[in-house]
Amino acid sequence: MPVSIPPSHILVTGGTGFIGSHTVLELARQGYNVVVVDNLSNSCEEPLRRIEKLAGLKDRIPLFKVDLADKDGLREVFRQYSFSSVIHFAALKSVGESAGKPLMYYRNNITGTLNLLDVMAEFGVKNIVFSSSATVYKADPEGKPFCEDSELGCTNPYGRTKLFMESIIQDVANAEQGWNAIMLRYFNPTGAHESGTMGEDPMQIPNNLMPYMSQVAIGKLEKLHVFGTDYNTRDGTGLRDYIHVMDVAEAHVAALKRLRANQGYEVFNIGSGSGQTVLEMINAMSAACGKKIPYSEDPRRSGDNDAVICNPTKAAEMLGFRVTRSLEQICADLWRWQTVNPNGYEQ
Numbered sequence: 001m002p003v004s005i006p007p008s009h010i011l012v013t014g015g016t017g018f019i020g021s022h023t024v025l026e027l028a029r030q031g032y033n034v035v036v037v038d039n040l041s042n043s044c045e046e047p048l049r050r051i052e053k054l055a056g057l058k059d060r061i062p063l064f065k066v067d068l069a070d071k072d073g074l075r076e077v078f079r080q081y082s083f084s085s086v087i088h089f090a091a092l093k094s095v096g097e098s099a100g101k102p103l104m105y106y107r108n109n110i111t112g113t114l115n116l117l118d119v120m121a122e123f124g125v126k127n128i129v130f131s132s133s134a135t136v137y138k139a140d141p142e143g144k145p146f147c148e149d150s151e152l153g154c155t156n157p158y159g160r161t162k163l164f165m166e167s168i169i170q171d172v173a174n175a176e177q178g179w180n181a182i183m184l185r186y187f188n189p190t191g192a193h194e195s196g197t198m199g200e201d202p203m204q205i206p207n208n209l210m211p212y213m214s215q216v217a218i219g220k221l222e223k224l225h226v227f228g229t230d231y232n233t234r235d236g237t238g239l240r241d242y243i244h245v246m247d248v249a250e251a252h253v254a255a256l257k258r259l260r261a262n263q264g265y266e267v268f269n270i271g272s273g274s275g276q277t278v279l280e281m282i283n284a285m286s287a288a289c290g291k292k293i294p295y296s297e298d299p300r301r302s303g304d305n306d307a308v309i310c311n312p313t314k315a316a317e318m319l320g321f322r323v324t325r326s327l328e329q330i331c332a333d334l335w336r337w338q339t340v341n342p343n344g345y346e347q
């Protein structure tokens with residue numbers, strides 16, 4: 001009798017969140033079998049229903065409502081499915097909140113990652129793509145683009161959890177044969193899926209520029225606060241490297257393929273290579289939605305840097321990854337998502 005081998009799956013932690021859900025969509029579209037683990041602390045199940053429709057799936061995407069703190073719950077997922085790789089998005093991500101609640105951030109992000117790595121090792125799953133961030137880089141006063149070997153160092157607990165998690169994964173990969181680990185350091189993911197059916201759905205008042213701005217544009221918030229006009233940039237406002245969330249999703253599929261090259265531990269920047277100031281983003285979003293976005297010029301937000309730009313060369317050369325979506329598309333897709341879903345996934 002031939003033995004039937006169960007199909008292998010990709011485990012996506014945090015797969016109902018903003019970047020996770022767009023990545024699950026891209027994986028499903030490319031024919032991968034996906035299983036999601038998420039405690040739904042910052043998301044809901046609805047994105048999975050929308051992915052199933054968009055990708056034309058006949059079956060539901062399995063979702064385990066498990067907290068990564070629950071090691072037994074995680075083991076049960078690994079007992080039920082055979083995984084070839086894990087994409088690990090699940091984390092708390094607010095820089096400001098992390099300064100006030102550092103222990104919550106260290107506990108959630110680091111304990112969660114330790115448990116995940118333990119269970120992966122127990123079940124012999126040794127391929128991982130990890131969500132890291134440009135926040136791990138030490139601020140550069142001249143605003144030079146960051147390369148993967150630029151100096152590291154960050155000033156907030158959230159960023160430090162990312163640095164620690166990178167180091168933990170690197171140590172595990174160095175200690176034991178067979179691990180392949182890819183750290184993706186994203187710059188500023190934003191935008192939404194072009195269908196207008198998926199996007200970012202902040203549970204509270206958004207902290208980040210683009211979701212805040214789109215809620216101002218639709219009239220849910222009164223005006224945008226421009227944090228600082230005296231930065232060392234072309235118009236004095238903060239400059240960042242914004243990247244379409246579907247480009248970020250595609251970078252994950254490229255990274256999954258790269259895991260097969262058995263290169264051990266690798267780090268890649270994921271950004272466009274060019275930056276826009278806050279005032280330039282206001283103009284781009286105003287053009288997309290056809291109305292003025294009211295704003296006031298306010299003092300700097302503590303901890304912000306002048307310019308944060310990516311050098312994307314390594315990802316282009318080794319992952320074959322390049323951004324294909326423009327700033328105009330980022331704003332148009334974000335606006336479509338906001339107008340079609342003024343209350344996010346809540347219906």
Ligand SMILES: NC(=O)c1ccc[n+]([C@@H]2O[C@H](COP(=O)([O-])OP(=O)(O)OC[C@H]3O[C@@H](n4cnc5c(N)ncnc54)[C@H](O)[C@@H]3O)[C@@H](O)[C@H]2O)c1
Pocket residue numbers: 013014015016017018019020037038039040041042043044066067068069088089090091092093108112131132133134186187188189
């Ligand atoms: N959005 C950005 O600008 C950005 C930039 C750089 C890096 N990142 C990183 O990318 C990842 C995804 O970010 P996002 O913007 O999609 O955030 P998100 O909050 O939308 O998604 C994270 C998901 O993880 C889940 N989660 C959190 N802690 C968990 C736990 N202990 N157990 C199980 N599930 C848990 C949340 O419910 C949520 O669905 C995060 O690791 C974040 O730090 C995000």
Ligand SMILES: O=c1ccn([C@@H]2O[C@H](COP(=O)(O)OP(=O)(O)O[C@H]3O[C@H](CO)[C@@H](O)[C@H](O)[C@H]3O)[C@@H](O)[C@H]2O)c(=O)[nH]1
Pocket residue numbers: 093094095133134135186187188207208209210212224225226227228237238239240278301304308
């Ligand atoms: O209401 C707002 C929000 C932001 N900004 C400015 O807009 C720029 C972008 O800010 P934001 O969207 O909050 O992104 P960052 O502070 O660059 O941080 C993001 O990008 C990092 C990677 O570069 C990630 O690690 C963080 O989690 C993610 O929040 C900065 O100059 C802010 O000062 C405003 O002027 N008004």
